[in-house]
Amino acid sequence: MSDLNDVTSPLVSVRDLTKRFPTPGGMVHAVEQVSLDVGHGETLAVVGESGCGKSTLAQMIMRLLKPTSGRIELDGTDITEIGSRAMKPHRRKMQIVFQDPFASLDPRRQVGKAVAEPLLVHGLASKGSELDATVVELFEKVGLEADHVNQFPHQFSGGQRQRVCIARALALEPKLVVADEPVSALDVSIQAQVINLMMDLQEQMGLSYLFISHDLAVVERVSHRVAVMYLGQIVELGDRSHIFENPQHSYTKRLLSAVPIADPRRRQDRALLSGEIPSPVWADGTSPTLVDHVEVESGHWVASED
Amino acid sequence: MTDAETETGNPVLSVRDLTVTFGSFTAVQDVSFDLHPGRTLAVVGESGSGKSVTALSIMGLVELGTRGKVTAGQVLFDQTGSGDAVDLLELAEADMRKVRGNQISMIFQEPLTSLNPVYTVGNQVAEAVMLHQGLDKDGAKERALEMFNLVRIPDPESRLDQYPHEMSGGMRQRVMIAMALSCDPTVLIADEPTTALDVTIQAQILGLMRELQTTTGASVIIITHDMGVVAEVADDVVVMNRSRVVESGSVYEIFEDPKEEYTRSLLAAVPRLGSMAGTSEPSRFNLVAD
Numbered sequence: 001m002s003d004l005n006d007v008t009s010p011l012v013s014v015r016d017l018t019k020r021f022p023t024p025g026g027m028v029h030a031v032e033q034v035s036l037d038v039g040h041g042e043t044l045a046v047v048g049e050s051g052c053g054k055s056t057l058a059q060m061i062m063r064l065l066k067p068t069s070g071r072i073e074l075d076g077t078d079i080t081e082i083g084s085r086a087m088k089p090h091r092r093k094m095q096i097v098f099q100d101p102f103a104s105l106d107p108r109r110q111v112g113k114a115v116a117e118p119l120l121v122h123g124l125a126s127k128g129s130e131l132d133a134t135v136v137e138l139f140e141k142v143g144l145e146a147d148h149v150n151q152f153p154h155q156f157s158g159g160q161r162q163r164v165c166i167a168r169a170l171a172l173e174p175k176l177v178v179a180d181e182p183v184s185a186l187d188v189s190i191q192a193q194v195i196n197l198m199m200d201l202q203e204q205m206g207l208s209y210l211f212i213s214h215d216l217a218v219v220e221r222v223s224h225r226v227a228v229m230y231l232g233q234i235v236e237l238g239d240r241s242h243i244f245e246n247p248q249h250s251y252t253k254r255l256l257s258a259v260p261i262a263d264p265r266r267r268q269d270r271a272l273l274s275g276e277i278p279s280p281v282w283a284d285g286t287s288p289t290l291v292d293h294v295e296v297e298s299g300h301w302v303a304s305e306d
Numbered sequence: 307m308t309d310a311e312t313e314t315g316n317p318v319l320s321v322r323d324l325t326v327t328f329g330s331f332t333a334v335q336d337v338s339f340d341l342h343p344g345r346t347l348a349v350v351g352e353s354g355s356g357k358s359v360t361a362l363s364i365m366g367l368v369e370l371g372t373r374g375k376v377t378a379g380q381v382l383f384d385q386t387g388s389g390d391a392v393d394l395l396e397l398a399e400a401d402m403r404k405v406r407g408n409q410i411s412m413i414f415q416e417p418l419t420s421l422n423p424v425y426t427v428g429n430q431v432a433e434a435v436m437l438h439q440g441l442d443k444d445g446a447k448e449r450a451l452e453m454f455n456l457v458r459i460p461d462p463e464s465r466l467d468q469y470p471h472e473m474s475g476g477m478r479q480r481v482m483i484a485m486a487l488s489c490d491p492t493v494l495i496a497d498e499p500t501t502a503l504d505v506t507i508q509a510q511i512l513g514l515m516r517e518l519q520t521t522t523g524a525s526v527i528i529i530t531h532d533m534g535v536v537a538e539v540a541d542d543v544v545v546m547n548r549s550r551v552v553e554s555g556s557v558y559e560i561f562e563d564p565k566e567e568y569t570r571s572l573l574a575a576v577p578r579l580g581s582m583a584g585t586s587e588p589s590r591f592n593l594v595a596d
């Protein structure tokens with residue numbers, strides 16, 4: 001499992017990361033023994049079923065959630081357990097765009113201030129016209145207007161709020177951006193504009209992305225490598241072309257074939273599913289079976305199925 | 307349903323010349339469209355073009371929940387198809403409250419903000435069912451469980467007792483969908499209902515909406531950025547840009563013969579699966595100039 005990734009000197013290295021939530025109904029195995037690397041300047045996309053543990057993984061990497069077990073390294077430093085003082089120099093290097101933009105913005109604070117704040121906190125700017133200009137520049141980069149900076153979150157549309165969050169994450173020029181569904185509320189033209197911006201920054205600054213998305217056509221466009229998760233575990237991982245052009249795991253295949261096609265003459269009749277719904281919740285004394293990965297071609301790992 | 311039938315039948319919902327302002331800013335300008343019984347109308351377009359504000363206006367929520375003002379227009383609702391429609395904008399709030407969640411229900415764009423963080427999701431769905439369907443407590447809980455099963459929430463029984471923050475983004479979205487579908491509405495307004503769902507569960511949800519339509523004759527307005535979803539479910543499409551409707555027509559007209567430049571640029575920007583075959587590096591999108 002630990003050789004699932006052969007990225008040389010990765011920016012982020014995650015090994016056997018596990019998160020379980022005890023609940024009255026049983027133990028939720030949200031993330032189970034996940035190992036992955038994100039290289040410098042690389043985009044690793046994470047796709048998978050709703051509820052398979054993507055946001056939980058993202059929040060553990062960002063240290064917003066304490067892992068049950070496993071290890072996270074950033075630039076060779078083990079950051080799994082280090083205290084907040086030791087973490088301070090590293091904190092700037094990682095930023096997150098949350099899945100739920102409204103919930104991650106303070107409703108009483110003008111959005112321009114929300115974007116300026118991290119710059120002030122990290123001592124990268126002081127209040128004044130220069131900071132204001134930086135914020136306006138960031139707004140314009142994500143397709144917002146200069147006079148949006150004085151508005152409050154509720155005065156925006158869903159997609160505009162999402163862009164505020166992207167501007168905030170990019171403000172600190174981080175090394176890693178964990179982007180949890182960053183473009184799901186954007187129309188296709190603004191989505192293209194924001195994604196191009198993300199790619200430009202990657203080229204200019206060697207940024208890395210952990211890119212979580214349900215939109216497989218977007219994932220195909222932006223990623224170098226792709227990890228497919230199912231019920232808390234990675235079931236397939238490989239180069240973009242491995243996953244899209246030579247998918248091996250039954251879940252990956254199911255996912256790719258369910259993508260709706262933007263042509264009304266090619267509608268597909270899909271039967272409604274019923275019966276047992278696979279669940280990550282396990283009763284006391286039981287636990288999921290850990291998958292074994294087989295390398296089917298160089299860098300292309302697939303969980304064995306039986 | 308044939309085209310002839312649609313043209314002669316009365317629309318169940320007719321939005322006419324709707325204009326909504328926030329202070330000096332006009333968020334929705336002269337928007338008109340008809341929703342016919344049993345049909346699905348997709349509203350697509352630019353982020354910030356007024357799609358959600360239009361939906362909130364139909365629900366009578368724009369003046370209630372925000373500083374918005376409906377300055378002109380009508381929202382004619384004809385539940386029975388009799389031809390004598392009521393203008394929802396003229397209804398007293400007490401009467402509108404009966405329409406909302408009963409005859410017309412809505413799935414909101416951001417599920418976390420529309421679920422109450424201090425109540426379990428099961429309580430919230432059961433509450434809605436009791437209020438609108440007159441079921442008792444046990445009946446409501448059973449109905450909630452049935453809905454959770456239909457929207458494919460795993461372990462539905464124990465999930466009923468969870469709080470919103472204990473669920474994934476897509477599970478919260480499915481809770482909202484369960485709530486909106488539970489009352490068998492005449493009109494369902496779904497604002498970006500599947501953004502947090504993977505495509506396999508998305509297919510299930512779209513299938514459920516279709517089933518609601520065939521069994522109860524419900525009509526659906528779906529707001530989405532996903533042109534694949536539009537192609538899959540819509541009968542009719544309204545395209546919005548900068549607070550206005552720029553084009554509307556049948557789904558075939560919009561996809562195969564778009565008249566407006568904006569519609570064409572929107573369709574051209576749709577990322578297509580398989581477009582990167584044979585390459586290994588990521589690639590920028592070609593931007594179409596505005």
Ligand SMILES: Nc1ncnc2c1ncn2[C@@H]1O[C@H](COP(=O)(O)OP(=O)(O)OP(=O)(O)O)[C@@H](O)[C@H]1O
Nearest residue numbers: 021030050051052053054055056472473474475476
């Ligand atoms: N605080 C919590 N308490 C209990 N269970 C939790 C908690 N947070 C997450 N979970 C559970 O962990 C699992 C994984 O959730 P997660 O949010 O990581 O999924 P996801 O892959 O991001 O899904 P989506 O695509 O729907 O956003 C889910 O079963 C969820 O209910």
Ligand SMILES: Nc1ncnc2c1ncn2[C@@H]1O[C@H](COP(=O)(O)OP(=O)(O)OP(=O)(O)O)[C@@H](O)[C@H]1O
Nearest residue numbers: 155157158159328333353354355356357358359372
């Ligand atoms: N409460 C409010 N106060 C002030 N302006 C608002 C408010 N709500 C919406 N607006 C503005 O009205 C316009 C239309 O917003 P709306 O939410 O309808 O857009 P949308 O088409 O749904 O966009 P998206 O696709 O991004 O969700 C936007 O420019 C937005 O900034």
Ligand SMILES: [Mg+2]
Nearest residue numbers: 055099474475
């Ligand atoms: Mg998530």
Ligand SMILES: [Mg+2]
Nearest residue numbers: 157158358415
């Ligand atoms: Mg909206």
